[in-house]
Amino acid sequence: MAEHPLPGGATAAPSGAPAPDGGRRSSLADMGKEAGLAAFVALMLALPMGGFKTTEAVTGLSLTFRPLFVLVAVAFVFVGRIVLIVLRERRGAPRGDGGPGLMDRIARGASQGSTTIGIVILAIAVLLPFMPFSSRYLIDTATTVLIYVMLGWGLNIVVGLAGLLDLGYVAFYAVGAYSYALLSTEFGFSFWICLPLAGVFAALAGVLLGFPVLRLRGDYLAIVTLGFGEIIRLILLNWYDVTNGPDGISRIPRPTFLGLEFTRRPAEDITAFHQYFDIPYSGEHRVIFLYFLILGLALLTNVFTQRIRKLPVGRGWEALREDEIACRSLGINPTNTKLTAFGLGALFGGFAGAFFATRQGFISPESFTFIESAIILAIVVLGGMGSQLGVVLAATLLIVLPELGRELAQFRMLVFGAAMVGIMVWRPRGLLAHREPTLLLYGRGRGAA
Amino acid sequence: MTQAASRAAADNGALLTVEHMTMRFGGIVAIDALSFEARKGEITAIIGPNGAGKTTVFNCLTGFYKPTIGRIALNHPSGTMLLERMEGFRIAQRGGVARTFQNIRLFGRMTVLENLIVAQHNALMRASAFTVAGLLGLPRYRHAEQRAIAKAREWLDKVQLLDFADWEAGNLPYGAQRKLEIARCMCNDPLLLCLDEPAAGLNPRESAELNEMLRSIRDEQGIGLLLIEHDMNVVMGISDHIVVLDYGRKIADGTPVEVRNDPAVIRAYLGEDEEGDLPPVVSDTMQAQPEATDDNTEMA
Ligand SMILES: Nc1ncnc2c1ncn2[C@@H]1O[C@H](COP(=O)(O)OP(=O)(O)OP(=O)(O)O)[C@@H](O)[C@H]1O
Numbered sequence: 025m026a027e028h029p030l031p032g033g034a035t036a037a038p039s040g041a042p043a044p045d046g047g048r049r050s051s052l053a054d055m056g057k058e059a060g061l062a063a064f065v066a067l068m069l070a071l072p073m074g075g076f077k078t079t080e081a082v083t084g085l086s087l088t089f090r091p092l093f094v095l096v097a098v099a100f101v102f103v104g105r106i107v108l109i110v111l112r113e114r115r116g117a118p119r120g121d122g123g124p125g126l127m128d129r130i131a132r133g134a135s136q137g138s139t140t141i142g143i144v145i146l147a148i149a150v151l152l153p154f155m156p157f158s159s160r161y162l163i164d165t166a167t168t169v170l171i172y173v174m175l176g177w178g179l180n181i182v183v184g185l186a187g188l189l190d191l192g193y194v195a196f197y198a199v200g201a202y203s204y205a206l207l208s209t210e211f212g213f214s215f216w217i218c219l220p221l222a223g224v225f226a227a228l229a230g231v232l233l234g235f236p237v238l239r240l241r242g243d244y245l246a247i248v249t250l251g252f253g254e255i256i257r258l259i260l261l262n263w264y265d266v267t268n269g270p271d272g273i274s275r276i277p278r279p280t281f282l283g284l285e286f287t288r289r290p291a292e293d294i295t296a297f298h299q300y301f302d303i304p305y306s307g308e309h310r311v312i313f314l315y316f317l318i319l320g321l322a323l324l325t326n327v328f329t330q331r332i333r334k335l336p337v338g339r340g341w342e343a344l345r346e347d348e349i350a351c352r353s354l355g356i357n358p359t360n361t362k363l364t365a366f367g368l369g370a371l372f373g374g375f376a377g378a379f380f381a382t383r384q385g386f387i388s389p390e391s392f393t394f395i396e397s398a399i400i401l402a403i404v405v406l407g408g409m410g411s412q413l414g415v416v417l418a419a420t421l422l423i424v425l426p427e428l429g430r431e432l433a434q435f436r437m438l439v440f441g442a443a444m445v446g447i448m449v450w451r452p453r454g455l456l457a458h459r460e461p462t463l464l465l466y467g468r469g470r471g472a473a
Numbered sequence: 474m475t476q477a478a479s480r481a482a483a484d485n486g487a488l489l490t491v492e493h494m495t496m497r498f499g500g501i502v503a504i505d506a507l508s509f510e511a512r513k514g515e516i517t518a519i520i521g522p523n524g525a526g527k528t529t530v531f532n533c534l535t536g537f538y539k540p541t542i543g544r545i546a547l548n549h550p551s552g553t554m555l556l557e558r559m560e561g562f563r564i565a566q567r568g569g570v571a572r573t574f575q576n577i578r579l580f581g582r583m584t585v586l587e588n589l590i591v592a593q594h595n596a597l598m599r600a601s602a603f604t605v606a607g608l609l610g611l612p613r614y615r616h617a618e619q620r621a622i623a624k625a626r627e628w629l630d631k632v633q634l635l636d637f638a639d640w641e642a643g644n645l646p647y648g649a650q651r652k653l654e655i656a657r658c659m660c661n662d663p664l665l666l667c668l669d670e671p672a673a674g675l676n677p678r679e680s681a682e683l684n685e686m687l688r689s690i691r692d693e694q695g696i697g698l699l700l701i702e703h704d705m706n707v708v709m710g711i712s713d714h715i716v717v718l719d720y721g722r723k724i725a726d727g728t729p730v731e732v733r734n735d736p737a738v739i740r741a742y743l744g745e746d747e748e749g750d751l752p753p754v755v756s757d758t759m760q761a762q763p764e765a766t767d768d769n770t771e772m773a
């Protein structure tokens with residue numbers, strides 16, 4: 025806010041852009057220096073990571089040096105960097121100056137037509153299990169995607185709307201999963217009773233975490249939430265009497281469809297789904313049921329978020345993200361506003377956790393490591409903070425791409441990392457970053473910016 | 474003095490009474506035993522050279538800082554409130570003290586209209602029964618929202634930003650952002666409006682419009698205004714009462730005419746050593762009539 029913003033916003037300040045001819049004047053020496061630096065970094069990385077190879081010798085394992093590997097890597101980076109520099113200078117004007125780019129227009133269109141797109145995606149999702157090409161594997165993968173979509177939408181409340189960087193979201197997922205597992209195995213409560221309870225417990229955990237971190241922002245908040253995620257995991261790991269420690273909890277009851285079980289041979293007094301509908305038993309019934317269950321839960325999250333965004337709380341969250349000091353000067357209670365965001369975000373994480381537990385039938389602290397938090401956060405950030413559609417897109421990409429890349433085996437994570445870096449370079453605000461106003465005075469026809 | 478102002482004076486109750494307020498930051502004494510009053514229906518200006526402690530006074534009044542010593546009493550219809558004891562956001566929520574910021578603080582990525590709706594947060598929260606009625610879409614909440622929009626519309630009209638209602642606030646021109654920040658305060662139904670250099674960065678025409686707007690807020694809403702300003706045309710033109718600070722200390726307090734002729738003020742503005750004639754701009758504005766003409770308005 026320090027600079028005087030220009031009308032229209034799109035008009036770029038000339039300060040950052042090198043003069044058209046000034047850029048071309050960067051000499052060969054400069055180019056060599058820049059490429060050399062990149063090559064040096066590559067050398068430092070390649071040497072320990074790939075420069076040595078363990079080989080079996082008579083005396084045991086020994087290290088052999090692989091100069092060729094290092095050389096190739098360094099040469100590749102050096103040449104690649106020069107190509108990049110040349111490309112950059114040929115293009116002349118720096119990025120971001122040529123008005124809204126293609127992705128911006130797509131993002132804007134997607135967000136304005138989100139109702140239509142949403143209905144189309146929903147129709148596809150509902151029909152998916154009945155498609156001729158549908159298989160158990162496909163439905164299973166789709167269920168996993170939906171779990172992440174739901175988690176993404178839940179975290180979106182905290183990160184996208186309220187602007188609170190939460191690196192420990194998996195903690196609430198874990199609280200939900202363990203609440204469900206313990207309540208159902210210890211007390212024999214049914215899934216439909218446990219589900220809301222699991223959500224409530226997770227929300228309580230969210231508020232509990234919220235209290236000590238209220239004053240923190242940005243990086244500090246991220247570190248504390250990261251710690252919180254680890255604390256929860258360590259408690260699960262070490263509180264053996266209750267959580268069964270690293271052994272986890274197994275034989276978690278499966279959900280029932282209006283009391284109908286999905287088993288081939290149910291107990292005497294219980295009717296199974298296939299018996300009731302008088303159809304042959306198929307293992308796929310349960311898979312499809314679980315799929316629709318998570319679809320329903322995810323939709324609930326979405327509808328709730330869309331609605332609450334247009335209510336005073338939701339606008340309060342966004343205002344808090346924009347400027348906390350201004351919020352306080354307007355009499356908005358920052359404590360309550362943040363706690364509701366933490367609590368509601370955690371609530372949906374808890375629901376998703378309960379679903380995860382009932383789907384797997386077995387949970388252990390293994391499933392709730394930091395990498396899960398990182399993936400969920402990546403989904404929110406890549407999708408475009410606050411964008412509901414973006415979360416769907418990013419979750420699909422992040423879950424399906426590694427699945428497709430199974431043949432690539434060890435290069436999977438490399439490709440994944442490269443894709444992340446690429447997105448951060450070209451779309452630093454996320455794939456579909458476009459904020460749709462919560463209310464308009466004149467409707468979509470008018471109104472600029 | 475205007476009619477409204479003399480009416481308020483007849484009530485003889487100050488809206489805001491600051492007594493012996495001192496604010497220290499480590500060794501720095503930013504405000505030193507400051508006492509002053511602000512009345513309803515009056516514009517009270519706080520002026521002083523850079524670093525005199527003006528913004529710090531606002532930060533103390535609005536709860537961003539807790540003064541080291543001192544009493545800040547607000548004469549609220551529901552009873553006297555001691556602001557130095559209240560939590561920051563409650564001063565705005567319960568006490569009705571609204572403020573703008575020297576370096577504008579809008580909700581940049583929200584629309585102009587949304588900015589004004591957020592300002593009515595507490596009223597809307599109550600109407601939405603803390604979200605429950607809102608989630609259910611009860612008519613009670615929908616009507617409250619309509620009223621909030623109507624109020625926002627009214628203020629947008631007053632500050633001539635109606636056409637920009639659906640713009641992102643961060644994309645507005647500078648002058649429009651300043652006006653929007655004032656409109657946002659007004660949507661909060663304040664009792665006391667504190668403006669930190671509202672004319673900074675405005676061109677002469679905008680500055681004159683601002684004068685007009687502040688006068689009309691004073692006369693029509695009958696609220697108290699506290700104004701920090703460097704632009705002497707604005708200050709001398711519209712203030713009913715001026716408090717002059719220098720190095721955190723109050724060096725003068727009175728009507729524009731009294732303050733303008735106060736030797737301590739002239740010395741503070743020109744420095745101890747300087748003698749003789751006032752530099753052209755300062756002498757111009759210092760000696761201008763309270764009703765400053767628009768064509769000689771200069772930015773301070
Ligand atoms: N948070 C703080 N910590 C330490 N010193 C501060 C703090 N806030 C203000 N000060 C000091 O208090 C003094 C008064 O600052 P203040 O911002 O109130 O001045 P001002 O009158 O508003 O000046 P300007 O006209 O430049 O806006 C300055 O010396 C400043 O450095």
Ligand SMILES: [Mg+2]
Binds near residue numbers: 527528575
């Ligand atoms: Mg200041």
